[in-house]
Amino acid sequence: MAQLKNLERDxxxxxxxxxxxxxSHGIFSVEDFLIHDLYTLAxxxxxxxxxxxxxxxxxxxxSIMDEMMHQPWQNGLELLEDAKRNKHLLPTGIEGIDxxxxxxxxxGQLTELVGPSSSGKTQVCLQTASNVARNYTVLYLDTGxxxxxxxxxxxxxxxxxxxxxxxxxxILQKVMSNILCRSVFDIFAMFDxxxxxxxxxxxxxxxxxxxxxxxxxxxxxxxxxxxxGGTSSQGxxxxxxxGYLLKKLAHQHNLAILVINHTVWGEGGTSKPALxxxxxxxPHTRLLLSRDHGNNVRNVSILRHPSMASGKAARFVI
Amino acid sequence: xxxxxxxxxxxxxxxxxxxxxxxxxxxxSISSSDLARELKVPESxxxxxxxxxxxxxxxxxxxxxxxxxxxAQNAWDMLHEEESLMHITTSSADLxxxxxxxxxxxxxxxxxxxxxxxxxxxxxxxxxxVQIPHDFGGLGGKAIYIDTEGSFMVERAFQIAEACIEDMxxxxxxxxxxxxxxxxxMQPKDILENIFYFRICSYTEQIALINYLDKFISEHKxxxxxxxxxxxxxxxxxxDDMALRTRVLSGMALxxxxxxxxxxxxxVLLNQVTTKHTEGSFQLALALGDSWSHTCTNRIVLYxxxxxxxxxxxxxxxxxxxxxAYSVTARGIRNSSSSCKRIKMM
Numbered sequence: 070m071a072q073l074k075n076l077e078r079d080x081x082x083x084x085x086x087x088x089x090x091x092x093s094h095g096i097f098s099v100e101d102f103l104i105h106d107l108y109t110l111a112x113x114x115x116x117x118x119x120x121x122x123x124x125x126x127x128x129x130x131x132s133i134m135d136e137m138m139h140q141p142w143q144n145g146l147e148l149l150e151d152a153k154r155n156k157h158l159l160p161t162g163i164e165g166i167d168x169x170x171x172x173x174x175x176x177g178q179l180t181e182l183v184g185p186s187s188s189g190k191t192q193v194c195l196q197t198a199s200n201v202a203r204n205y206t207v208l209y210l211d212t213g214x215x216x217x218x219x220x221x222x223x224x225x226x227x228x229x230x231x232x233x234x235x236x237x238x239x240i241l242q243k244v245m246s247n248i249l250c251r252s253v254f255d256i257f258a259m260f261d262x263x264x265x266x267x268x269x270x271x272x273x274x275x276x277x278x279x280x281x282x283x284x285x286x287x288x289x290x291x292x293x294x295x296x297x298g299g300t301s302s303q304g305x306x307x308x309x310x311x312g313y314l315l316k317k318l319a320h321q322h323n324l325a326i327l328v329i330n331h332t333v334w335g336e337g338g339t340s341k342p343a344l345x346x347x348x349x350x351x352p353h354t355r356l357l358l359s360r361d362h363g364n365n366v367r368n369v370s371i372l373r374h375p376s377m378a379s380g381k382a383a384r385f386v387i
Numbered sequence: 388x389x390x391x392x393x394x395x396x397x398x399x400x401x402x403x404x405x406x407x408x409x410x411x412x413x414x415x416s417i418s419s420s421d422l423a424r425e426l427k428v429p430e431s432x433x434x435x436x437x438x439x440x441x442x443x444x445x446x447x448x449x450x451x452x453x454x455x456x457x458x459a460q461n462a463w464d465m466l467h468e469e470e471s472l473m474h475i476t477t478s479s480a481d482l483x484x485x486x487x488x489x490x491x492x493x494x495x496x497x498x499x500x501x502x503x504x505x506x507x508x509x510x511x512x513x514x515x516x517v518q519i520p521h522d523f524g525g526l527g528g529k530a531i532y533i534d535t536e537g538s539f540m541v542e543r544a545f546q547i548a549e550a551c552i553e554d555m556x557x558x559x560x561x562x563x564x565x566x567x568x569x570x571x572x573m574q575p576k577d578i579l580e581n582i583f584y585f586r587i588c589s590y591t592e593q594i595a596l597i598n599y600l601d602k603f604i605s606e607h608k609x610x611x612x613x614x615x616x617x618x619x620x621x622x623x624x625x626x627d628d629m630a631l632r633t634r635v636l637s638g639m640a641l642x643x644x645x646x647x648x649x650x651x652x653x654x655v656l657l658n659q660v661t662t663k664h665t666e667g668s669f670q671l672a673l674a675l676g677d678s679w680s681h682t683c684t685n686r687i688v689l690y691x692x693x694x695x696x697x698x699x700x701x702x703x704x705x706x707x708x709x710x711x712a713y714s715v716t717a718r719g720i721r722n723s724s725s726s727c728k729r730i731k732m733m
Binding site: 097098100185186191192202208213214215216217218221241242245246247248249251252254255257260262266269288290291295297303310331332334340343 | 391392393394397400407456457458459460461462463465466469493494495630631633634635637638640641642644645647648676677678680681682683684686701702704705
């Protein structure tokens with residue numbers, strides 16, 4: 070929020086007299102204004118010489134804040150309408166996971182895939198991306214150079230055996246052009262990308278171009294790990310604001326967001342998801358992946374879900 | 388607060404917040420000298436802060452490009468690009484087969500194994516093989532060898548380089564009997580000249596070097612591989628603060644990933660093993676813990692099977708898990724000479 074003196078340019082009522090008055094009460098910025106007791110401020114304004122102008126100034130600042138911050142209220146019926154119309158389930162293409170989740174990943178929610186190394190997290194994301202890209206645009210944020218176009222082509226080539234080679238090629242090109250991949254190597258770059266995306270999606274919502282429905286971040290724990298911990302709490306603040314931004318994007322622009330987390334050693338020799346307790350409550354759905362020793366069968370179980378019991382599990386093969 | 392997502396130091400951020408600047412908008416119309424006066428910092432720092440702000444705001448306003456996000460590529464283009472990327476051969480055909488042609492560029496490959504299995508030998512072989520000229524199917528690039536343990540033997544590198552040149556001239560004679568043009572003009576010492584060698588004695592030096600590599604490689608654009616032997620050595624002893632170790636390692640891994648992607652080179656990290664107590668038994672696992680195991684793109688584990696050395700692909704985004712035998716000879720890494728030459732699929 071702006072310093073009061075910066076507002077003077079646009080709102081002449083907040084002149085130097087008003088600012089002087091505010092400074093005498095320790096108010097430098099709009100934020101301080103909110104914290105201060107407005108009744109006492111108004112009472113003081115009453116007692117000073119140019120009381121009318123000061124009171125006008127106070128109302129002006131309040132109306133500026135209203136303008137900037139106001140979000141419309143929604144009732145339950147509107148939310149239900151919105152859910153039915155916009156918040157569908159996107160099938161991942163992997164039978165086991167689709168059955169477990171009742172159809173696929175839900176649009177408007179943040180889903181987390183957590184698991185030890187080489188348990189199949191990236192493969193699940195690649196498979197989901199290739200499936201969703203048939204109809205919508207997908208953005209893949211890659212932190213470990215593990216986005217493999219060959220693998221996507223392989224997943225797409227597995228279906229559609231009845232089509233000719235040329236048609237296959239065309240479908241391949243069309244679907245793969247719907248998948249965009251961007252490498253990010255630090256958390257600030259990720260924030261930049263998400264903010265750019267926000268502006269683009271505002272434009273898309275007004276009806277331009279192919280709809281984007283899936284955002285994959287592989288892996289968010291890799292970006293947060295270098296800043297988490299230590300003496301300052303900035304790391305945790307960044308993590309929380311990343312989670313907040315992702316959930317806001319998901320809800321407002323009807324995206325399904327899939328993030329990948331890894332595991333670390335906990336007490337007692339068992340592994341637990343990384344990023345700690347504060348991250349646990351941020352994703353809507355958490356799925357734990359693991360791999361059976363010696364064969365290619367993977368297990369997925371629900372750690373947290375808004376409408377299903379945790380502990381439900383399924384198996385699948387990539 | 389929006390200030391939180393600016394890449395500036397914590398003390399600068401604290402000063403901004405206590406002066407009342409909590410959003411980017413508030414910093415958009417102030418000059419650097421005013422800001423310097425308000426925050427009581429030198430003007431150069433104020434300029435830096437404003438630069439970071441304008442960069443972030445500039446991204447928001449630039450609607451000119453038609454792609455959804457600046458710098459994103461679509462998968463179809465990437466597929467075609469990938470087909471033209473070369474691989475670095477390991478001189479062992481079986482090993483190259485399971486690796487899909489060799490070590491991939493633009494990716495970070497971690498190779499780990501018990502002591503004596505041939506990690507350093509493989510590292511030296513890769514540093515030599517990257518210099519194979521384009522005519523012979525190689526990358527024709529230079530190598531950076533970062534040595535933390537002191538196990539790089541120049542005489543051995545000379546031996547391997549000689550063997551590599553001999554192989555190339557034999558190949559030349561074999562296939563191009565009528566072409567005189569591709570005479571091998573390379574000498575072993577030329578190969579050694581193209582290996583940039585750094586010796587590291589502590590973990591701070593290691594971090595400093597990785598930070599410096601960006602500048603170094605921008606000046607030496609033909610570097611095509613960075614071998615770090617080994618990345619674990621300075622992080623295993625006397626590290627009291629494990630959380631610090633995790634942070635430092637993740638930061639280092641991200642920088643290496645960035646290097647690999649930006650300059651299209653291959654990064655090879657050699658790792659040691661440690662014992663891990665899982666599910667009631669003790670197993671050998673790669674060192675540096677779970678968080679580190681997520682940071683590489685590909686992972687190859689070297690192990691003994693009877694009297695033979697084997698390599699096993701543990702993690703890869705596009706390759707199937709498989710293992711192959713190889714051997715370490717006087718000429719370097721070569722195919723295993725046993726009669727059982729089948730590649731075992733897992």
